[in-house]
Each structure stands twice: as C-alpha cells, then as structure tokens.
Amino acid sequence: MTQTAQGPISPAEIEAAVGRPLPPFPEASLRAFVARHFDRAPFYMDALRNHPPPVYLLETQVLAAGARRFMAAFQGALPDTAFYYAMKSNNHPEVAGHLLKQGFGLDVSGGPELAAALDLGALDIIFSGPGKTDAELDMAVRHAEKVVVLMDSFGELGRLEKAAASRGAVVRTGVRLTTNPDGLWRKFGIPPDRIEDFFQAARSCPHVRLQGLQFHTSWNLSPEAQLRFIEMLGGVLRTLPEGFLREFAFIDIGGGYWPEQGEWLHPGGTPEGMIRKALGQTVAAAAPRYRIPSMPIEGFSEALVPSIERHLRSVVPCRICFEPGRWLVNDAMHIIVSVVDKKASDLVITDAGTNAVGWERYETDYFPVLNLTRPAMIEHPCHILGALCTPHDVWGYAYWGEAIEPGDILLIPTQGAYTYSLRQEFIKPLPAVVVVV
Known part of the structure; x- marks a missing residue:
C-alpha cells in the first residue's frame, strides 16, 4: 500500500488507473530473436577484427x-x-x-x-x-x-x-x-x-x-x-x-x-510502472518483460x-x-561493447556508456544483451552498466550467455533508430561506426 497526500493507494486502484495490463513478452518470440543474432555471432565478431569495441555496426x-x-x-x-x-x-x-x-x-x-x-x-x-x-x-x-x-x-x-x-x-x-x-x-x-x-x-x-x-x-x-x-x-x-x-x-x-x-518494455516503462515510480514504489528492474505488438x-x-x-x-x-x-x-544498426570490469557475479561495467544513445533508454526499454564471446540460450540476471559517472548508465538488467567476464564482447541488437542521432559527448568517447557493405 502506498501513502499519498490523499491517503493510501492500493495496487487495485493503480491497476484501475492504467486500464488493461500490457501483454507479456512471448517467450518463444524472444528466444527466436536471440537465437537469430547468436547464429550471426561469427559475422559480428569478424566485423570487429580491425575495429575493437565499442562500435556502432551498420549493415x-x-x-x-x-x-x-x-x-x-x-x-x-x-x-x-x-x-x-x-x-x-x-x-x-x-x-x-x-x-x-x-x-x-x-x-x-x-x-x-x-x-x-x-x-x-x-x-x-x-x-x-x-x-x-x-x-x-x-x-x-x-x-x-x-x-x-x-x-x-x-x-x-x-x-x-x-x-x-x-x-x-x-x-x-x-x-x-x-x-x-x-x-x-x-x-x-x-x-x-x-x-x-x-x-x-x-x-x-x-x-x-x-x-x-x-x-x-x-x-x-x-x-x-x-x-x-x-x-x-x-x-x-x-x-x-x-x-x-x-x-x-x-x-x-x-x-x-x-x-x-513491436515495443519492448521493462516493468518501469509500462504505464503501471511509471505510476508506481511516481508514487515512490519499487518497480522490478527486469522480469517480467512486455511486448506491445506492431503491424x-x-x-x-x-x-x-x-x-x-x-x-x-x-x-x-x-x-x-x-x-x-x-x-x-531500426534493424540496420547494432551497438557492440566489451566488459571492462566485473564487480560482482551480477554486476559488470562496460567500456561504453549510454551517452552513445543519448538518453536513459534501457531503464524503460528492454533489449536483450547478448554475450557473443560465450553464447548460450540462457538469460542470467545481471546489471550491465556503462562507465559514465551516473547510476542511470544502464544497458540492461540481464545477459544471454554461459557466463560473463572482463573482455567479453556484448551485442545490443537493433539499435538503429533514435540512438546514433541522439548520442552525446559526455565523459567517455563515442563509439566508432563500422559499416558493413
């Protein structure tokens, strides 16, 4: 129960305010998306041969x-x-x-x-x-x-x-x-x-x-x-x-x-999550995830x-x-970063910050983080954070792979829209652009 100036607000009242809940992410669809990009891991790694991460990869x-x-x-x-x-x-x-x-x-x-x-x-x-x-x-x-x-x-x-x-x-x-x-x-x-x-x-x-x-x-x-x-x-x-x-x-x-x-969201990106955050409630960082379908x-x-x-x-x-x-x-550009530091089993720091996308996108929007170095169709809870001096420098709350260690190469796929154009010169250098013809 959350207390406000008007009195307590119950979960039922929050649900009534936001209307029908969003559809959960179809697990089979997500796994197919991840598998498709893992299948292309050799292609992505080859593109990095002369261009170490962090990079934007344009296909x-x-x-x-x-x-x-x-x-x-x-x-x-x-x-x-x-x-x-x-x-x-x-x-x-x-x-x-x-x-x-x-x-x-x-x-x-x-x-x-x-x-x-x-x-x-x-x-x-x-x-x-x-x-x-x-x-x-x-x-x-x-x-x-x-x-x-x-x-x-x-x-x-x-x-x-x-x-x-x-x-x-x-x-x-x-x-x-x-x-x-x-x-x-x-x-x-x-x-x-x-x-x-x-x-x-x-x-x-x-x-x-x-x-x-x-x-x-x-x-x-x-x-x-x-x-x-x-x-x-x-x-x-x-x-x-x-x-x-x-x-x-x-x-x-x-x-x-x-x-x-479609639109892929963390709980914090949903209408219910935004209301809960505004009321001071804790919102789950990762699961469940939601997908709003697109035609x-x-x-x-x-x-x-x-x-x-x-x-x-x-x-x-x-x-x-x-x-x-x-x-x-959207589908033509990806972001590839590498792990610089592992501070805990569920906390790593990458060599690029979200100044590369220009806004705190991944606090609300879900995109799978794929470990190309240790690929596996398993998603592990883990804070994947950037190297900027702000706690809002988030790439994701989980990764797909066997494990995660310093030096591993991580792919955030389908990042072509409203990321590169909004990038910011802030603390860390911006990734280079690798164009694959």
Whole structure:
C-alpha cells in the first residue's frame, strides 16, 4: 500500500488507473530473436577484427532490404508515390547515402540536416519542422530546385516569401497540418480548418508556390491514428474551393511507422510502472518483460491504401508521399561493447556508456544483451552498466550467455533508430561506426 497526500493507494486502484495490463513478452518470440543474432555471432565478431569495441555496426544490406520492402508495400497499390527518409532518426551520412541509392528522397528537419543532404547530392529533399530560422529558409531558397519547404505556420509563410523575393526565386512548398490541437503536438503545423485561409494567404505570396499538405502521427504501432486523420482530412478537403484543389500536387502522410518487432518494455516503462515510480514504489528492474505488438508494413498498406483512395485521392488525385525513418533504420544498426570490469557475479561495467544513445533508454526499454564471446540460450540476471559517472548508465538488467567476464564482447541488437542521432559527448568517447557493405 502506498501513502499519498490523499491517503493510501492500493495496487487495485493503480491497476484501475492504467486500464488493461500490457501483454507479456512471448517467450518463444524472444528466444527466436536471440537465437537469430547468436547464429550471426561469427559475422559480428569478424566485423570487429580491425575495429575493437565499442562500435556502432551498420549493415547496409539490411538497410537496403528494408527500403525495398517498404516501397513495395505501397508502390504496387497506389498509382503515384514518393518516399523520403527522415534523417533525424539516424543522421549518419552512410545511412542517407545508401537510401538515396534505393530511390528515396530525404526528409530534413533543420539546417545541418539540409546541408548534409545537399552534400550527399540529394536532388529531392523535403524540409519540415517548426521554427525554421531565416538562415535555414535562405539555404532552402538557394537550392529551390532540390528542396520543397513544408511550412509550419502563417509566420513562416511570410518569412519564406521575403527570403525568396530577395533572391528572385520561386519556392515549391506544402503546409503541415497539426494532428493534435490540444497537447504539445500543437507546436507542429496549422489546424486543418485553416487550410483555405493558408492557401488564400499563399496566393498573395508570388514567390511561394503552395502545392500540397503534410501531416504526421507518431508511434504508429497500428494505422488507427493515421486512418482517423485521413478520414477527417478528406472531409475538410471536400469543403475547399475547386480552384484550391487543382493546385495540389502532393499529400504527404508522414512516417511514424513502428518496426515490426513491436515495443519492448521493462516493468518501469509500462504505464503501471511509471505510476508506481511516481508514487515512490519499487518497480522490478527486469522480469517480467512486455511486448506491445506492431503491424507489419504490409498490414499498414492494406489498411491505409483504401482509406487514401476513398478520402484523399477521390478528391485530389495527387501524389502520396511517405516519410519513414525509425522503421527503415531500426534493424540496420547494432551497438557492440566489451566488459571492462566485473564487480560482482551480477554486476559488470562496460567500456561504453549510454551517452552513445543519448538518453536513459534501457531503464524503460528492454533489449536483450547478448554475450557473443560465450553464447548460450540462457538469460542470467545481471546489471550491465556503462562507465559514465551516473547510476542511470544502464544497458540492461540481464545477459544471454554461459557466463560473463572482463573482455567479453556484448551485442545490443537493433539499435538503429533514435540512438546514433541522439548520442552525446559526455565523459567517455563515442563509439566508432563500422559499416558493413
């Protein structure tokens, strides 16, 4: 029983507050995932021959296969599509460079990403994100033949017109629509019911050619949020004047597709665990683990395409754009570290800290830690900690293997999304990147 200012809160009350409990991790599925990566242990160890850990290991073949699969899911079902890799999910230039070779354009969210995309020779770039500076808008104007600016506000429309007029350029643009007008997501875009006002304002800007719309829902384990917004947007489009609709060249339905492996959580990452921590209760560090399932990308296509055709393309028969990021890179990069110190049978320190991922990910998110030196299909409780001067430097609360000793090589697989881009220069050097072609 936990005591608060309002009195004691029982476990039953906590369970009622969080609703239905999360599904436990299917043991067979987890073991299959671990076995698959242990089977590749010789490949991983060979990649380290000239590059000792810690390293990020990027597999470009995995990246390319994912790109082909994502495109195939939608290209065969829609008559006109375009695909853009969201660079923020992993900004290593080899990632964007290989996806350009697969026929993707690039989606950038800031000046450094735009500069990197231009350096890579990208010819089809969309520039999204709130708060674009005048210098960033000027960079987009200077490369107007390569860049479509997805404007975020009426104010940005005015500043972009000024920047383009100063250079005598005409810029292709779209406008982002907010998908949540009440929460923190209202920082993105304009309300859908202001589309007509925005098009009217753009008509008074001769250097801005407004050609489309963009929206984005995040954390899409299923297409439900996208389907709701597409249906709502179709209703709004039907109210617009025919003259506006004829100007549409594209509708960008964003990204946010979750990798097929689903979301894997420690107890502390669940809604119940977060409430218990907020109330000062102890939460189990490791078992039980939970998996929130995610739909395969083909399932997204089967659900989204009919909705797109019915609600969007029946009104505006234009190009449909996609912006995957996490889905493409999640499986293509792994983190490999080594054990430096064994302080107890259930406590080891590694040669890299979680500044390599930029946040305390593994306190809430579960990923198996695999001992490539002593592989075995047994998971042992053990605090696998980094070398940073903070107790929150956690890789995991268990490892798979026969045993664990100093010098052992540990793999944390499928760490390609929102780790490398968020890495931090803090106390310890960052791992090198090993690219396997």
